[in-house]
Amino acid sequence: MGIRFVLLVNKQGQTRLAQYYAEHLTLDERRALEGEIVRKCLARNDQQCSFVEHRNYKIVYRRYASLFFLVGVDNDENELAILEFIHLFVETMDRHFGNVCELDIMFHLEKAHFMLEEMVMNGCIVETSKSNILAPIQLMDKAS
Amino acid sequence: MNPFSSGTRLRDMIRAIRACKTAAEERAVVRKECAAIRSAISENDQDYRHRNIAKLMFIHMLGYPTHFGQMECLKLIASAGFPEKRIGYLGLMLLLDERQEVLMLVTNSLKQDLNHTNQYIVGLALCALGNICSAEMARDLAPEVERLLLTRDPNIKKKAALCSIRIIRKVPDLAENVLSQAASLLKEKHHGVLIAGVQLCTDLCKVSADATKYLRKNCTEGLVRILKDVSNSPYAPEYDIAGITDPFLHIRVLRLMRMLGQGDADTSESINDILAQVASKTESNKNAGNAILYECVETIMGIEATSGLRVLAINILGRFLSNRDNNIRYVALNMLMKAIAVDSQAVQRHRTTILECVKDSDASIRKRALELVFLLVNDTNAKPLTKELVDYLEVSDQDFKGDLTAKICSIVEKFSQEKKWYIDQMFKVLSLAGNYVKDDVWHALIVAIGNAPDLQGYSVRSLYKAFQTSSEQVSLVRVAVWCIGEYGEMLVTNVGVLEVEEPMTVTESDAVDVLEDCLTRHSSDITTRSMSLIALLKLSSRFPPTSERIKEIITAHKGSVVLELQQRAIEFNSIIQKHQNIKSSLVERMPVLDESTYIAKRTSSSQADIVADKSTQPSSAGTSLKLPNGVSKPAAAPLVDLLDLSSDDTPVPTSTSNDFLHDLLGIDLTNSSSSGTAPTAGTDILMDLLSIGTTPVQSNAAPEIVSSNKAFAPTSKPAPTTVQVVDLLDGLSSNGSHSEAQTPIYPSITAFQSSTLKITFSFTKQPEKPQVTQIQATFMNLSSDAYADFIFQAAVPKFVQLQLDPASSNHLPASGNGTITQTLTVTNSQHGQKALAMRIRIVYKVNNQEKLEQGQINNFPSGL
Incomplete structure (x- = not known):
């Protein structure tokens, strides 16, 4: 299956973006899951590896300034590739927003979602070229 | 902007939420916004629908319920403009899931949009379908998606391919229809289409063995070519990551190769060369390169690789394991788990390194390493490994001790020879x-x-x-x-x-x-x-x-x-x-x-x-x-064994665990075998405890227990189902007062039972006179001889007054074929403070012989 969810969380543990793929969690389950994962990941230091096992997921996380990118994957997913994927996502947002920061994502949540939507569908990576990812979004920006 | 609109802008709402210092404040802001959105929805406000959904998405992300916005998403999807549709579909994917009935309603809009002339709108619909479609929708819309797989536009093609993955997962029967198209996707040039196509093929392999066969035959060459192209390709800025062209595509192709090569010598042979090339040529100083090597090693371990290739893979593993980067070590441990099935000797060589990893400061690495060590243990190395682990147990983190202990125990149990x-x-x-x-x-x-x-x-x-x-x-x-x-x-x-x-x-x-x-x-x-x-x-x-x-x-x-x-x-x-x-x-x-x-x-x-x-x-x-008294426990053999030791004098034919108590007390009855074997239909053996009165030995023992026990007497429950248990407890207790039983309904009790006689009490009380209780006593003869001149006498403590009405008869027929009833009226002057108690004495004649039975009743329901 691949990616089960993508989460963006700040240092305080507040969710800034959440996208689940084929995961049917109720609101409470989701909140609990996010809380547990975030607590686990935030407690780790830089020297420790970027992978955490939680319930039946493996969480691959990477920190950019105050933002943590957490991606939940199946157990047989290539963890290193997911790390690369996180970086690609950040670079894509960076290209669009220019020096992307937490506020960009907060105030343009839908844009961040559009980008993610172009990159991942149903938990599978669909596009890895930044210009291909951004083309429809830029087109829409121009039109409006 | 509509000046009459009460709503705030999205930006303002986010600002307001950010400004909140406490969770309570945030809830208040969200509640206010949700109320505004709800009223906008009920007024069917079209201008701000778009904005409202954007707000709801934000609120949803914060973890608040947003179900009331679901229908709005459908309305947005049905509207004509692209921005509305865009946000509508996004809202649909975020706020809905496939269990929602609302989803049925969207099928029609999806169908229209899949046939739209605008490629972006088609893309939106495909994306939504790929993310949320249910089995039913999959059946309805599969023909549209299959058609879109054949279009020219690569953006639509890749999305249609991924959409097909969802469809065949939901309805595996539909796999056949896309098989040939999936294979032809691998001939494309566009990386997006390729990566989507490869993933579709991988999923086809998962759902159908026929598909695997077909793809082995038709795609192996294509895959080799793709991999060759990307790994040899000159610098491609769009897909370049750290000097490697599209590592994601590499990895997906390698994964599909693993599926195809598994258990198939021919396919394995044809991909041997390219795997060797990737394994030896890929740079391993960057994460992207390592990701490819990682996948490549897994593929080599998964297929029928040549021994040379295996050696190559094992060497990469060794390099990974000695790497200082924790991420690399983590995946190395992961790979070793897979390699152990292929070449356990090679993995055993790394045993010391792996043991070091068990002691790592990083919990993730420790966990992986421990699992691996567990797999490594065999008869020859069990002792030294166990020693290492036990030694480490002493110094390990508290939160790791649980895992570690479980593993050590299971190793010790499994491999102990002496x-x-x-x-x-x-x-x-x-x-x-x-x-x-x-x-x-x-x-x-x-x-x-x-x-x-x-x-x-x-x-x-x-x-x-x-x-x-x-x-x-x-x-x-x-x-x-x-x-x-x-x-x-x-x-x-x-x-x-x-x-x-x-x-x-x-x-x-x-x-x-x-x-x-x-x-x-x-x-x-x-x-x-x-x-x-x-x-x-x-x-x-x-x-x-x-x-x-x-x-x-x-x-x-x-x-x-x-x-x-x-x-x-x-x-x-x-x-x-x-x-x-x-x-x-x-x-x-x-x-x-x-x-x-x-x-x-x-x-x-x-x-x-x-x-x-x-x-x-x-x-x-x-x-x-x-459990109190072990009454509700299933039979436990050791208990019975224990009891058998004591059964020299009291033969116990039954073997339910209830016997335990019975027997334990039966010890008191060493010379009264009659009560030990009393065949009271086997239902309530505990009842026999009340046969306390049958022999002099017993009646002496009971009061003494009572006295030792007064202060801590457990309160009894006036529930009819637990009467037997209550009887037992009350036999030991002086029935502490109980406040909750204010209702005038009291369960009947078995006041006295011996092997020959059973007395039940039922109670009535008038609400206006709580002190006064009417007791209806029913006497039943359990023996096979009729009783004549039956007289029942009772004595009560000083604070209670007792009035005995005449009995219904003085003749009690044998074997329970009739009863005598008698009414007792009891007035408890200290009602609510002291519980009722009663001593009884029954005199009757059996075959002209005088018989006497006596006992004490302490098991009155509380509140009398």
């Missing part, structure tokens, strides 16, 4: 991490000790020593307590000393010290303390000099507030005081459980429930009695 080693290792684990050891593990240890007569002395002495240093480890304490109880004399007399043992002198009172320590320690749980009581009872017969002291300790617990301990103390006390003649046989060693049947039972029930597991334990005297 008993002494097993026992030694278990003792070590118990004294280092006894709090983490699962119950079934130490239960098994006790069974093993029981089966090793030559090691029992050694065990009990080692445990005694371990207890001195690790008395805070619960399961160590339990095993020690059990062994001291069973084999205490070996502790003192040094029976069967092994050569390795250091001589030690333990006096009898030292052993009792240990048990007393366990019993009085506050941190000890009830199970441990109950086990200690049993052990003390056993020691009292094994160490006669200490029996006085043990008696004192047991007596001290007769007032315990813990029902279980109190009950045991009272029972044991009466055994010690009154039944010296049978005590020694009563406290004999537990019968040895057959180890092989025990292990078989344990493995079969290990995945079932713990309760069942526990009841198979030899120590269930300690565990199963946790």
Whole structure:
């Protein structure tokens, strides 16, 4: 299956973006899951590896300034590739927003979602070229 | 902007939420916004629908309910403009899931949009479908998606391919239809289409073996070519990551190759070369390169690779494992897990490194490494590995001890070749991490000790020593307590000393010290303390000099507030005081459980429930009695065994666990076999306890128990279903007052029962006179002879007035073929403060012989 969810969380543990793929969690389950994962990941230091096992997921996380990118994957997913994927996502947002920061994502949540939507569908990576990812979004920006 | 709109802008809402300092403030802001959005929805406000959904998405992300916005998404999707549709679809994907009925309504809009002329709108619909479609939608819309797989536009093609993945996962039957199209996707140039196509093929392999065959035949070459192209391609800025062109595509292709090559020599052979090329040429100084190598090694391990290729893969593994980057080491451990099935020798070579990883500071790495070590253990290396792990157990993190202990225990159990080693290792684990050891593990240890007569002395002495240093480890304490109880004399007399043992002198009172320590320690749980009581009872017969002291300790617990301990103390006390003649046989060693049947039972029930597991334990005297009286427990063989020891005088034909209590008290009835075997239809054996009155021995014993027990008497429950239990408890208690039973309905009780006579009381009360209770007494003859001149007499305490009405008859027919009823009116002057009690005396004639029965009734429902 691949990616089960993508989460963006700040240092305080507040969710800034959440996208689940084929995961049917109720609101409470989701909140609990996010809380547990975030607590686990935030407690780790830089020297420790970027992978955490939680319930039946493996969480691959990477920190950019105050933002943590957490991606939940199946157990047989290539963890290193997911790390690369996180970086690609950040670079894509960076290209669009220019020096992307937490506020960009907060105030343009839908844009961040559009980008993610172009990159991942149903938990599978669909596009890895930044210009291909951004083309429809830029087109829409121009039109409006 | 509409000046009349009460809503705020999205930006303002986010600002307001950010400004919130507490969760309560945030909730207030969100509640206000949700209210505004709701009213906008009910007014069918079109202008701000778009904005409202954007707000709801944000609110949803924060974790608040947003279901009321679902229909708005559908309206947005149905509108004509692209921005509306865009946000509508996004809202649909975020706010809905496929369980929602609303989803059915969107099928039609999706169908229209899939046929739209605008490629972006088609893309939106495909994306939504790919993310949320249900099996039903999959069937409805599959033809549209199949058609879109054939379009020219690569953006639509890739999305249609991924959409097909969802569809075939939901409805595997549809796999056939896309098979050939999926294969042709691999001939494209566009990377997006390729990566989507490769993933579609991978999923096809998962759902159908036929598809795998087809793809092996038609795609292997194509895959080799793709991989060759990307790995040899010159610099491609769009897909370049750290000097490697599109590592994501690499990885997906390698993964599909693994699916195709698995168990197929021909395919494996045709991809051998390219795998060798990727494995040897990929740069390993960057994460992207390592990701590819990682996948490549997994593929080599998964297919029928040549030995040369395997060596290459194993070398990469070794390099990974010695890498300083923790991420790389983590995946190396992961790969080794897979490699172990292929080449366990190669993995064994890395054993020392892996053991180092078990001790890493990083929890993720430790966990992986521990799993791996567990797989590495075999008969030859079990001992050194266990030693390493046990040594590490001492210094490991608290939160890792649980995992580590479980693994060590299972290694020790699985690979022990000699008993002494097993026992030694278990003792070590118990004294280092006894709090983490699962119950079934130490239960098994006790069974093993029981089966090793030559090691029992050694065990009990080692445990005694371990207890001195690790008395805070619960399961160590339990095993020690059990062994001291069973084999205490070996502790003192040094029976069967092994050569390795250091001589030690333990006096009898030292052993009792240990048990007393366990019993009085506050941190000890009830199970441990109950086990200690049993052990003390056993020691009292094994160490006669200490029996006085043990008696004192047991007596001290007769007032315990813990029902279980109190009950045991009272029972044991009466055994010690009154039944010296049978005590020694009563406290004999537990019968040895057959180890092989025990292990078989344990493995079969290990995945079932713990309760069942526990009841198979030899120590269930300690565990199963946790429930008051053990009444609701399933039959536990060891208990029955224990009872059999006491059944010399009272034959007990039944074998339900309820007999335990019955028999324990039956000890009192050593010369009245009639009540022991009373065939009361087998329903309520506990009822026999009330036959207390049948012999003089008994009626003397009962009041004494009552007196010792007054202060801590458990309150009884006036529920008819528990009457039997209540009877038992009340037999011991003076029925403490109970406040909650204010309702004038009281359950009937069995006031008295012997083998020959049963008396039931039913109660009525008038609400305005709470002190006055009318008791309807019903007498039933249980014997086969009719009773004549039947007279019932009753006496009550001073604070109660009693009035007896004439009985309905003075002749009681045999075998329950008729009853006598009699009404008693009781006035309790201290109603609410003191409970009712009554002494009764029944006189009647059987075959002209005078008979007398008497007893005390303490089990009145509270509140009378």
